Amino acid sequence: MRYSTTVLLFFSLVFLAGCDVHIASENASPTPIFVTATLPAAAIPLPTHTPPLPTPVPTIAPIEGVTTTQVNVRAETSTASSNLGSIAQFSKVQIIGRDSSTSWYQIIYAGAPNGTGWIRAEYVQVNAGAEIPVIESVSGSGTGESGFVIQKINVRSGPGTTFDTLGELNPNDVVFILGKDESGAWMQIEFENSADGIGWAALEFLRVENTDSLPVVAGAIPTMEVATTTTATQSDVVLSAMADGDSKIAPLARIFFSPQGARSVQINDSVSTPNGDTEDWIEFTSYNGSIAIQLFCSNGTLQVELQDGTKVIEKFLLACTQAHFLNVPANQSHLLRLSEADASVTHLTNYTLVMESIK
Secondary structure, eight states: OOOOHHHHHHHHHHHHHHHHHHHSOTTOOOOOSSOOOOOOOOOOOOOOOOOOOOOOOOSSOOEEEEESSOEEEESSSSTTSOEEEEEOTTOEEEEEEEOTTSSEEEEEOTTSTTSEEEEEGGGEEEOTTOOOOBOOOOOSSSOSOEEEEOSOEEEESSSSTTSOEEEEEOTTOEEEEEEEOTTSSEEEEEOTTSTTSEEEEEGGGEEESOOTTSOBOTTOOOOTTGGGHHHHHHTTBOOOBOOOOOOSSSOSEEEEEOSSSBSEEEEEEEEEESSBOOEEEEEEEESSSEEEEEEEESSOEEEEEEEOSSSEEEEEEEETTOEEEEEOOTTOEEEEEEEESOTTSOEEEEEEEEEEEOO
16 A cells, blocks of 8 residues: 555654653653743841951061070060960070060960960070060050069068068069059059059169159058168068079089080079079080180179089189180080179079080
8 A cells, every 4th residue: 555655754753752652751741842941049148147356467577586495475574474384495486576675575375365475585596686576565454654673572562561472573574553652662563463463562673764653552551661761672672592403413504515406505593692592503515615605684793613523623703794705625514603703792693694605
């Protein structure tokens, strides 16, 4: 039988359509010919919160320093302020500022609440050409005046030596001034270690720029020592060094100078007379036998003895900031004995001794 082309085409289309239905899944929906674009659903806003403030970032590039001994990190420029932690000897620190007296360095310290702390500058070695900006410490509730401690003294509960001792201040501590007593001989200061955060220190052993503008503290009991201020305040000075137990057999420090190792060291300690720690011993060995020593201290003169272990080789006096050169046999152990120059008077010397191997 002959079919027309049109009929054959019709049956072919029906056959193909049947095959397509057979292959597809029963649940499949026919693919639409026209697709209508649909806008995405509106996003539901998430609850917002205020992010914490970032840790302050120094506005200057930190200057690297290296500690010469283990040092405490303080909240303020005073040994009487909170101890935030300690840094080991020969550790690198990032310095971002100093106080006006260059006695303290402010460093980046992760253990502090604000990320910074203060360490004593005398225990840090810094490049001599480094320019460290001055950061003025701000008093929490005082007059804006600060004082610089020039000698170790007691802090009292009132303006006079008859009042209870609350603690001590060390040389190079910085204190915030709240006011003065009627005589002007005693300064009321912020003192963290007291119950009310206040103490009194004798002006004679503080360096304060402008005492005339300080307010007189209301209710401060006048002292009986006003007429003899010097005598009264002298008795408040701590004039004995804490015994550290060193000796000729067990020296305070043992130093080995070598081309590959230490070339310069710094020793910080105190000696006093007639009580307290009356002498310090330092043992050293030099690869070339040439050593320069220099003394830094607040006041006074120390007697230095150079020994080879059996006898005294040299004895001399060394004043503050004075230098002296030692010539000893190379690669042999020697001792330095440091003591007060005059053992007949009561005196305390806080010192820093720098020793350097000379090429």
